[in-house]
Amino acid sequence: MDGRLYLCTDGRRARGDLDDFLDAVLAAGVDIVQLREKGLEARDELALLEVFAAAAERHGRLWAVNDRADLAAISGAPILHLGQDDLPVAAARRIVGDDVLIGRSSHDPTQFDTEIADATVDYVCAGPTWVTPTKPGRPAAGLDLLSHATAAAGDRPWFAIGGIDLDNLDDVIARGARRMVVVRAITEAEDPGAAAAEFARRLRSAAG
Numbered sequence: 001m002d003g004r005l006y007l008c009t010d011g012r013r014a015r016g017d018l019d020d021f022l023d024a025v026l027a028a029g030v031d032i033v034q035l036r037e038k039g040l041e042a043r044d045e046l047a048l049l050e051v052f053a054a055a056a057e058r059h060g061r062l063w064a065v066n067d068r069a070d071l072a073a074i075s076g077a078p079i080l081h082l083g084q085d086d087l088p089v090a091a092a093r094r095i096v097g098d099d100v101l102i103g104r105s106s107h108d109p110t111q112f113d114t115e116i117a118d119a120t121v122d123y124v125c126a127g128p129t130w131v132t133p134t135k136p137g138r139p140a141a142g143l144d145l146l147s148h149a150t151a152a153a154g155d156r157p158w159f160a161i162g163g164i165d166l167d168n169l170d171d172v173i174a175r176g177a178r179r180m181v182v183v184r185a186i187t188e189a190e191d192p193g194a195a196a197a198e199f200a201r202r203l204r205s206a207a208g
Contacts, residue, residue, distance in 0.1 A: 023055060035064075127141050
């Protein structure tokens, strides 16, 4: 997986600007967009995923489904992301097949080591680095988890996640992370495209 900047967003129905938002951030350097909105009916989620798929195709980027292997299979998503409490990867593979990339969340060094060693997992997220309202009640894993991930991952792809913004990005990069999952720092930015472009620029610089 070559992508470095991974954005999670809801369907932005309150703003009514999903198409424009996705075009702005994908043009600015976001590599992967994931629809993350809890409580959607399947029909509503599939309708939103059609918008994600079309935008990603326009920009030559990737898009992801969160949690739902059945919807990933139906929608033709290239990526499925699974949390620790979601379907086991083997079960999800039976639903989506071998061509879909599957990512997994991890919240401590033991979980990270387990997931990064699993050849059927295509990437691992490590965090949350800081407490974030997108994961209420989950304690921060801290920067030390990122240092562990850097040492343990070898050449396997992993993403830092959780409360990352442009003010603390350098701290995350200093721990060795070269891929990020971002939510509010882009979705709530006054200019989402400009925020995405700055994340992408700094990640490219860090990656050399």
